[in-house]
Amino acid sequence: MEIKNNLLFKDNSQVEYIQSPNTNGQSRLIVPSYVIIHYTADSSMEGAIDWFKNPVAEASAHLVIGRDGRIVQMVPFNQRAWHAGNSSWGNIVGLNSYSVGIELVNAGKLVKKQGNYVNWAGHVIPEDEVIQAIHKNETSPCFWHEYTQAQFDAAIEVSKALVSTYSILEILGHDDIAPGRKTDPGPAFPMSAFTSRVFGRA
Numbered sequence: 001m002e003i004k005n006n007l008l009f010k011d012n013s014q015v016e017y018i019q020s021p022n023t024n025g026q027s028r029l030i031v032p033s034y035v036i037i038h039y040t041a042d043s044s045m046e047g048a049i050d051w052f053k054n055p056v057a058e059a060s061a062h063l064v065i066g067r068d069g070r071i072v073q074m075v076p077f078n079q080r081a082w083h084a085g086n087s088s089w090g091n092i093v094g095l096n097s098y099s100v101g102i103e104l105v106n107a108g109k110l111v112k113k114q115g116n117y118v119n120w121a122g123h124v125i126p127e128d129e130v131i132q133a134i135h136k137n138e139t140s141p142c143f144w145h146e147y148t149q150a151q152f153d154a155a156i157e158v159s160k161a162l163v164s165t166y167s168i169l170e171i172l173g174h175d176d177i178a179p180g181r182k183t184d185p186g187p188a189f190p191m192s193a194f195t196s197r198v199f200g201r202a
């Protein structure tokens, strides 16, 4: 994968692009130094894309990655997408102005109700896609929707392209830059293995 003019390409073809209106456009360009990983909090790729296409959402991400590894870009990487909200890291406040946001399709935190694992929207997640783990910002175990290998691999490939194009300092979770307010990508996402693969460490 490669990036040309702030757009993602694979094998010399532009990756699927669906414009989100939820960006500052040309009026407030950015130079990304961070990559922020999110989950969409639901299991439908189309639902996530439709939401980010809706001006009412006032939310967007540069990339959405489906559970089958499908990648859709929605905002050019040099434009400010609206994924981080109130956030800080070190001395930096408001990570939207400094980062690329990647949304992974994942139902997020789950609860067990009448024998089913359901997310906030009440959508049932198959038991074989559920893990139990303690979030690093929490103290007791919860159920979480697992990520898929195809999605993980796709996220690595796009992050490598971002690292080789921009001066990316760190890859962070939304739960790193907005702890207490946000739990994504959560303990089901193997962040240290991910960053090692992206930055080429063994």
Ligand SMILES: [Zn+2]
Residues within 6 Å of the ligand: 037, 038, 039, 083, 174, 182, 184
């Ligand atoms: Zn998020």
